[in-house]
Amino acid sequence: MAVTILDTGAEAVIEKHPHKDGSAGSFIVKKRVEKTYRHPMLDKSLRQFRTRREAKILQTLQTLGFPAPNLQHLNDRETEIHMQYIEGDKVKDILEENHVLYSREIGRRVAELHMKDIIHGDLTTSNMIRCKETQKIHFIDFGLSKISDKVEDKAVDLHLLERALESKHHKIFKECFENVKIAYAEINPQHQLVFERYEKVRTRGRNKAK
Numbered sequence: 001m002a003v004t005i006l007d008t009g010a011e012a013v014i015e016k017h018p019h020k021d022g023s024a025g026s027f028i029v030k031k032r033v034e035k036t037y038r039h040p041m042l043d044k045s046l047r048q049f050r051t052r053r054e055a056k057i058l059q060t061l062q063t064l065g066f067p068a069p070n071l072q073h074l075n076d077r078e079t080e081i082h083m084q085y086i087e088g089d090k091v092k093d094i095l096e097e098n099h100v101l102y103s104r105e106i107g108r109r110v111a112e113l114h115m116k117d118i119i120h121g122d123l124t125t126s127n128m129i130r131c132k133e134t135q136k137i138h139f140i141d142f143g144l145s146k147i148s149d150k151v152e153d154k155a156v157d158l159h160l161l162e163r164a165l166e167s168k169h170h171k172i173f174k175e176c177f178e179n180v181k182i183a184y185a186e187i188n189p190q191h192q193l194v195f196e197r198y199e200k201v202r203t204r205g206r207n208k209a210k
Helices: 040-064 091-097 099-115 151-168 173-187 191-209
Strands: 004-008 012-018 026-032 071-075 080-084 088-090 128-131 137-139
Touching: 026 040, 040 071, 040 080, 088 091, 091 099, 091 128, 099 137, 099 151, 099 173, 151 173, 151 191, 173 191
Parallel strands: none
Antiparallel strands: 004 012, 012 026, 026 080, 071 080, 088 128, 128 137
């Protein structure tokens, strides 16, 4: 089986590789690409920092048992991460099949992250896969993630999710996000603080758009 390029983004190239020992299944290689407009030393330092940060968060998620790709290898020199390939459907393609159920699960997952002070940073249904094997929604692409206990960061994470739902699932996004919030509140004891800050973040966003 040949190497398959799954995505080429501004920050990284995502490839699907067969196992070299011939065993069944595949793994993902995420390699951060060079930025020629930056000084070479600064560019390498930034790419290494972001790669290490993402790898550390993946390790933490694995320890917590959170549904996300397991880290398999960190190549610091080449700014590469090797991780588990999650086979399944992207939530963006199946959300409308059962949007209440999936939205509730998304809300629980986001709450679980925030309770451990993990900010995803790019919560879209393109970065969520319903795993064929476990039937759970797995979060992927932690390239913009960080550790933060700030209520503001958690509120921004929720607001970005709301905007992503509105963009990709306009007809049902309001009901989806309400169900996200219901499930989030059931899990996270700090939900009221996060929701209050979310309203402020949302208001700021509307004012900027005027």
